[in-house]
Amino acid sequence: MYLVDVVLPLPLYQSFFYLSKEFLIPGIRVLVPFRNHLLIGMVKDCLKVTEEELSTEIDYKWIEEPLDTSPLIPPNLFNFLDWVSQYYITPIGLVYKIALPPGVFSLPKRRIYLTEKGKKAIEEGYLPEEFSFIKRKGYNLKYFIKKTGISLKDINRFKKKEWIVIKAEFPKTKVPTETFIRLKDLAKIEEEFSKKEIISYLREKIEVPEKIIKRKFPLKEIKSLLEAGVLEKVEYPRIRKIMLSLEIPKKYELTPLQKEIFEGIKNLIIHGGFKPILLYGVTGSGKSFIYLEIIREILKIGGKVLVLVPEIALTTYMEMLLLNYFKEKIALLHSGLSPSERLSEWMRILNDEVDIIIGTRSAIFAPIKKLGLIIVDEEHDPSYKEETLACKYHARDLALIRGKLENIPVILGSATPSIKSFYFAKKGKYHLFMLKERPFASLPEIKFVESKPFKLISEELKKEIEKMLNKGKSVFLYLNRRGYAPLVECEECHYIWSCPNCGIPLTYHKEENSLLCHYCNFEISSLTVCPQCRGFKMKFKKAGTEKIEEEIKKIFPKVEVIRIDRDAVNTEKKLLQVLEKLY
Ligand SMILES: [Zn+2]
Ligand SMILES: [Zn+2]
Structure with a gap:
């Protein structure tokens, strides 16, 4: 017992x-x-x-x-x-x-299988003839009961005699893929095709998502070029809502500095043991290639690698790099998967079918048996913190704990490390590696411009924008506030509209003509009179993205302006439309 x-x-x-x-x-x-x-x-x-x-x-x-x-x-x-x-x-x-994947604690679909003993029992007449319906692949238990009318009680009795076996059924659902189109063989493109617009477009963009290229060029043309073998399709597991094509080199070589850091990390981790490492590398410094090389080392000694990535809409360079180099050997665990896809990936990991597991925060619980390394990319990202579920946790902290319990190295990587990680690295609790140069590009020149008297778009910024537009280039303007004005004040009595729940000022959204609390979504749907003095003159103070858009359109009336924020681009379809314009 x-x-x-x-x-x-x-x-x-x-x-x-x-x-x-x-x-x-x-x-x-x-x-x-x-x-x-x-x-x-x-x-x-x-x-x-x-x-x-x-x-x-x-x-x-x-x-x-x-x-x-x-x-x-x-x-x-x-x-x-x-x-x-x-x-x-x-x-x-x-x-x-x-x-665990969702659905694990609800009754699974079950299949009934006939054993050798069971086959004999049918022949000898102990087991009802209906059981011969069950072929080698088994039979769904529920349908079997429906079809034969044999009770579950009887089935359990036969099971105890070892005539039949009942097993839980696991879905075999593949993670959805995203199709890209690219030129098949750059060198072999014949004269007749090379003048086509689509060819020169793809020469520049390398790989473009099928759904974007289908909006840009006639379907017939794409189809015939695919058939002629000029274009080809490539599929990647769908890791994000929006997959972008990023230029992935077929071959690469580490620069001397990258090599030095790679060797340093390799020497530290190759003998196993818990080693917390902070890899602090500026954007474009080639962190991804160092990850890739380290991953190869771990795979060589038979370890599996867990790569945690933040919850964002767009694919990162590192993800595309891994997908390109290890496609078949990757399992994905992220919130965009359906429950059955998630369970299916979980089983692939359990059955040792993959070497690398890429996932967002909950992937820290992935059922990896021979875990050899955990990488937390963009370790500073707030999406590693789970705050809504009944169990709240921080995946970066848990990565360190899991690393400690399994006695393996953990690499935290970032271009802008969290203060906590940087502090521990400085204190010597983590091993610190710094990559401060960009091998193939220079760091951007950063200039602080004070505009006096204050203008939303300063004269200097205006000139720089003009310069780029004249060259036929695009300009990105960033502002960390959505809406039109983050503060609305009554001109007469200085009343400030604020949220009754949160106490913070409400943001004015011009398109909707409403006041919105960005914390709790409290909304006043039309702005008419001041509740304090009945005045109706108001001042819109400070600026949000809507205001910038308005201002830019005034200064450059002939230029197309796209605003990307949660209000303007709130569906996948809209985001695709925007990306299509940028592509
Ligand atoms: Zn007032
Ligand atoms: Zn509020």
Whole structure:
């Protein structure tokens, strides 16, 4: 007899003991009675016991049924999940619930299989003839019961005789892909094609998402060029809402400085052991290539690599680099996946089908058995902090904890490290590596311009914009405030419109003619009179993106202006339209 420690997906700080006649591998799911229900739980531990060893004061219940034949959680994850529960003071059941793919704690689809013994039992007439419906691939249990009318009770009886086996079914859903179009062979393009606009366009852009190119050029032309073998399609796993083509070199060589840093990190981590490392490299310094080389070293010694990336809409250079070099060997775990895609990727990781796991914050719980390295890219990014779920956590901090528990190196990378990480690096708690040069581009010249008297677009900025426009180039203007004016004041009594919930000033949105709280979304839908003095003259103070757009359109009336913020570009379709213009 076995005493089984089971975690249930409930907001409780404890796990529960059940009895089982057979040994159950930790990490499999079991169906157990709880109060008057049946619940799905996760086996955490299984100990052999005798009747005498059991406490007489507890009325132990029996496990109803094991659901899996192999574990959904590898052994190295149990300690980590316990640690998370204790550190973040979160019930263990909830930690399991957020760590595992959604749907794991609901009853899975099950398949029924016939054993050799079962086949004999049919021949000998012990097992009903209907069981011969079950071929080698098995049969969906629910449909089998529907079709044959045989009760679950009988089926369980036959199962105990080992005539049949019941297994949980896992979805085999592939992560959706994004198709890009590119020139097939640059050198072999014949004269007749090379004058085409689409060819010169692709020469410059290299790879362009199919959906964007289809908006730009006639479908017929694309189709015939694909058929003629001038163009070809490439597919990448869809990692972000918007995939951009980024120029990935087929070959590359590390610069002397990159090489020096790579060697430094390699020497530090190649013998294993917990090593926290901060790789501080300015944008364009080639951090991604160093990651790539380090990953190769870890793969060589049989380790798997977990790469955490922030939650953003666009693909990063590093992601495209990894997808280009390791495509088949990558699993993705991010919030854009459907539950079945997520579970499917989870199983690929468990079954050792992949070497590299790329994912956003919750991927820190990925079921990797031989984890050899964790990389946290853009470690300063606020999206690593999970604040909405019942279990709140910081994935960067958890990466360090998991690294410590598994005794492996952890690389935090950033062009703008968090103060916390930089402080620990300076204190010597982390190993610090700095990449301060851009091998193929110079750092931009940064100039602080004071405009007196104040003008939203200073004379100097206006001149610089003109210069670029005359060269036929685009100009980006950044402002960290959306809306038209972040402050609205009554000109007569100086009343300031503010949010009744948050107490902060409301932002005026001109397009909507409304006042909006950017914290709680409180809204006053039309701005008419001052509630304090009944005056109707108001002052719009400071500037948001809407105001900048208005101003720029006034100064450059003939130039096309696109505003990209949450108000103007709030759907994927709109973002695509904008990107199409930029491409
Ligand atoms: Zn007033
Ligand atoms: Zn508010």
